[in-house]
Amino acid sequence: MAHLARTLPRRALPTQLTPYLRRAQALSTITIQPTPQRTRPTPTPTPNQPKTPLAQLRTYHSTLHPRLPDHEYTNSQTAILTAALDHVPAHGFTSTALTLGARDAGFLDVSVQLLPRGEFDLILFWLASRRGLLRGKVEEGGLFRRIAAEKGKDVYELGVEERVRGLLLERLRMNDEVRHVWQDALAQMSLLSNIPLSLTELHALASDILTLSGDASVDAAWYTRRLAVSAIYASSEVVMTRDPTPDLSETAAFVERRFEDRQAIADKFTGLGQCASFGWNTAVGLGRSWGLKI
Amino acid sequence: MSSRSAWRALHYSAKRRAFQPPTPYRCFSCTTRAQSKPEDERMTHFGFTNVPESEKETRVGAVFSSVAASYDRMNDLMSLGIHRLWKDHFVRSLNPGSCLPALTADQRGWNILDIAGGTGDIAFRMLDHATNINHDMETRVTISDINADMLAEGRKRSLDTPYYNTNRLSFVEANAEHMPHIPDASVDLYTVVFGIRNFTDKQAALNEAFRVLKPGGVFACMEFSKVDNPVLDGIYKRWNFSAIPLIGQVVAGDRDSYQYLVESIERFPSQEEFRGMIQKAGFMIPGQGFENLTGGIAAIHKGIKPIVKA
16 A cells, blocks of 8 residues: 555645545545646746845645745855855854855855845845755655654654654754854844844745645644744754754754643643533523523 | 036037028038038937937036035035935945955955046045955055046045055046946946936946956946835925025025936936846846835945856
């Protein structure tokens, strides 16, 4: 059965869905596949309309559309930023790193004018490119197999929750090399003018993590889960900057506790909901027994 | 006042030239017709009036010759001092001078070309920024202006700066549309602040900027632009057309020059149009391409010359 499931694109295979899909495959050979003809033309920016990084053209995930690029920097900007990232561990997310990157990419010192936001562009590029790397790791298939092997499970036995936790930790580990300068980056991101773009990027990461983990919620849980993942990620980042352990075990433990908290809060809310509905039903029953027309 | 009479003389001679006899003078034995102006000459705007392209340069020259002495005082009065903030912001955002040690001779100091910077407003600010903020003693500025009177004003002011008579500051009288004395790919930063509005052929100047800049070099321009807020725009227009010519008349004794100034501001293309012109010259546009100052009264435009990979 597992080999049948493996023939499907993995992204269309959230864990809860696999039993149903397997059953469907056993009944008929029709496979659910995205039809390429139905792709809507994606709106392309006109040359008059300059591109801004992270400008969202489409604000939803769809397996029927090609994926949006992780960032919208031009080739020259990407060249400077990529070269500048090599200098980040030594110089931090500073204009010095940018200038050195521009020199490495064959540009002049003055060419950092290509990046109107300066250091913040470097931080945004770091975030967006790491997000792309995370997606790449999942799509080539190795990441979930490794997470499953660590837990001694088969990759298809991994629940959504475990996948989310694994991806979140993996994303945090990517920040390991810039851990000592990350507080500066967080400070930059929390400047008033930078907050909107920082939050957009945080949402994009949370959304990516959940989509890659196979979360298929379409109700209010869509919002609460993204909120929860964003909150856990943002707080873990702060903890990570003060984590003295070389393998980030303190951060991992922190993430573990936050997920437990999340579960506890979710249980509380479910309990409250049950209690309220029980109370309501009792009240209605009581009223009816008194002869009220409810 | 001699400059003022020169301006008047120009003004009247232009009027006289427009007069045409009812029957054309046809005489094969003299060259009167050959001397008269060709009728199909290309026209350009000079404020709200149209003038032949060949004439705009002299007219603009006359305007700026007449305002050179009172330039700074008038700028302060007209912009209520805000022009200083704009210029400081412009220079700070460009961050001239390299704070890192140079690895090659090419990286030693920036070569800045300040076009239409006759009085040295921008040049001195850039040299100060490079020296005091980035501790770069190598960055040099060439001030280029078409107008000898403005350059003389700048030379006079440079006496009070530490850059007088050093190789970090030089003055050139040149037309920005054609600068054969500046070799190709030799300039790091090309700036033109409140100047490009007065050029006869703006696209030619942009093409020339593209030629002289090194690959990766930056074209930066600050110019009056279009206000996007209609309320502010109303106030701004009223100030422009009522107050500024009056201030010019009272303080500088020259109403017509300042009437030209506000008319030329009105005729300058919008932020988007000018960005299109910069792109047309071959520059890359970073991000949105322009930054509005004080609601769009002025705007900073930037373009970067792309690197051609061999």
